[in-house]
Amino acid sequence: MNRHAKGAIALLALSGLFAGCQGKAPASEVAVQADEPSAPVYESPGKPQFVPVNLKYRLLEVPQVGRPFEVELTIESSVDTAALSYSIAADTGLVVDVQGATMSASSKPAHEPETRIVRFTPMAEGRYHVNVNCNVMVNGQMMSRVIPIAIQVGQGRRQLEQMGELGQDAEGNPIVSLPASTNDDDN
Numbered sequence: 483m484n485r486h487a488k489g490a491i492a493l494l495a496l497s498g499l500f501a502g503c504q505g506k507a508p509a510s511e512v513a514v515q516a517d518e519p520s521a522p523v524y525e526s527p528g529k530p531q532f533v534p535v536n537l538k539y540r541l542l543e544v545p546q547v548g549r550p551f552e553v554e555l556t557i558e559s560s561v562d563t564a565a566l567s568y569s570i571a572a573d574t575g576l577v578v579d580v581q582g583a584t585m586s587a588s589s590k591p592a593h594e595p596e597t598r599i600v601r602f603t604p605m606a607e608g609r610y611h612v613n614v615n616c617n618v619m620v621n622g623q624m625m626s627r628v629i630p631i632a633i634q635v636g637q638g639r640r641q642l643e644q645m646g647e648l649g650q651d652a653e654g655n656p657i658v659s660l661p662a663s664t665n666d667d668d669n
Contacts, residue, residue, distance in 0.1 A: 521540040521541055521542055522540060523538050523539070523540045524538065524539055524540065524631075525537070525538050526538070526539075526629040532627075533616075533618065533625045533626065533627040534559055534560040534561045534618060534620060534625075535557060535558070535559050535560075535566070535616040535617070535618040535625070535627055536557070536558055536559075536560065537555065537556070537557050537568075537614055537616055537629045538555075538556040538595075539553055539554060539555050539556070539614075539631055540553070540554050541553050541633070542554055542599070545602070545604050545633055545634070545635040545636075546604070546635070546636070547604055547605065547606060547607055547635060547636060548603070548604070548605070549603065549604075550579070550601045550602065550603045551601070551602060551603075551604075552599050552600065552601050552602075553599070553600050553601075553602065553612075553631075553633075554597060554598075554599055554600075555568070555582075555585075555597065555598050555599075555600055555614065556595045556596070556597045557585070557595065557596050557597075557614075557616055558590075558593055558594065558595040558596065559590060559592060559593075559618045560592055560593065561592050561618075561620060562590070562591050562592050563589075563590050563592075563618050563619050563620065564588060564589060564619040564622075565586070565587070565588055565617070565618070565619040565624070566586075566587045566588075566590045566596060566617070566618050566619075567584070567585060567586040567587065567616075567617045568584065568585050568614050568615060568616045568617065569583065569584045569614075569615045569617075570582070570583045570584070570600060570612060570613070570614055570615075571612070571613045571615070572602065572610060572611070572612045572613075573610045573611050573612070575604065575605045575606050575608070575610065576602055576603070576604050576605070576610040576612065576633065576635075577602065577603040577604075577605065578600065578601075578602055578612075579600065579601035579602070579603075581601075582598055582599060582600030582601055583600070585598050602633070604633075604635040606635070607635050607636030607637065608634075608635060608636070609632060609633070609634050609635075610632070610633045610634075610635065611630055611631070611632055611633075612630070612631040612633060613628050613629070613630055613631075614628070614629045614630075614631060615627075615628050616628070616629060647659045
């Protein structure tokens with residue numbers, strides 16, 4: 483929240499106090515105080531009808547290099563299930579706190595969400611991907627759905643390692659030449 487937004491909320495709160503001293507606060511001021519800005523909630527894309535599990539998430543803080551930030555994960559099944567779980571795998575350079583890396587719940591009714599807070603620490607600027615492997619037990623069979631989450635840290639782009647050499651084929655199309663290697667164990 484920026485400095486101007488905090489100032490506006492403080493002014494509204496102060497005017498609400500003065501209005502309260504006169505008997506009642508205007509409804510519009512009370513509503514503005516109650517609807518304080520919050521992080522947007524994102525829902526997993528895809529077709530949960532094939533694997534009846536859905537994930538919603540929101541970043542609770544702005545990711546900054548070297549500072550832990552939290553992401554709220556909400557997982558729910560669209561059917562009654564004997565088991566509901568997730569595990570998290572993140573790109574190199576984005577450290578996941580072990581406590582929130584997995585979640586497991588048993589005997590969950592349909593549409594009853596399970597919410598957890600997961601803490602991450604980015605080691606450099608760039609775009610990172612977190613894969614959330616969601617599992618749900620349906621009719622005695624475990625079904626899985628991997629849901630990716632993209633997280634941008636700062637303005638920089640993630641540096642990808644280049645393998646091979648860039649070049650062109652005889653027709654001018656770009657190609658990547660990878661070095662050949664021999665394995666002496668095959669002899």
